[in-house]
């Protein structure tokens with residue numbers, strides 16, 4: 001698929017089948033992600049790949065996190081939360097390394113990892129995979145970060161819910177670049 005076609009066709013898609021994504025396809029996405037530009041070549045991206053029991057465990061951590069934030073929740077609410085990671089057969093959680101030396105800035109690391117995520121999204125589009133990028137309160141929770149192997153002060157910038165699409169949404173036209181651009185010839 002041509003890169004412009006992938007860019008223009010890509011849209012969030014939360015309607016995802018439960019069919020497993022083959023390991024080779026997951027590796028293709030990760031390989032695309034790490035081609036992103038990054039200042040000082042620090043490779044600040046960290047990926048946690050969750051399938052099967054990994055999703056069950058993430059659900060338990062989500063539920064524990066929710067219970068911490070809102071004590072006294074009914075069991076049904078916690079069960080619903082526990083099921084959230086199963087909205088796709090695969091989640092790639094994406095973390096950002098803290099700068100390891102003074103010349104490296106945190107915001108630039110976040111920018112580089114965001115670029116990696118976009119590479120992954122476009123690669124998924126080319127592979128016929130649906131992706132839904134989610135964050136929410138879970139992404140800020142120290143328990144969730146710890147479970148994924150991230151430090152408490154590391155940014156967790158994405159839960160990429162990935163799988164084969166149940167339906168493929170028609171891309172809605174986007175506002176143009178014109179009112180966001182000044183030409184300085």
Ligand SMILES: Cc1cc2nc3c(=O)[nH]c(=O)nc-3n(C[C@H](O)[C@H](O)[C@H](O)COP(=O)(O)O)c2cc1C
Pocket residue numbers: 010011012013133134135136157
């Ligand atoms: C950093 C980031 C965090 C996001 N978090 C959520 C989220 O928590 N829940 C959600 O429904 N969508 C989330 N999204 C997806 C956006 O809502 C979506 O990309 C936006 O509506 C544009 O739609 P499109 O992806 O189809 O172009 C997130 C996107 C980004 C870039």
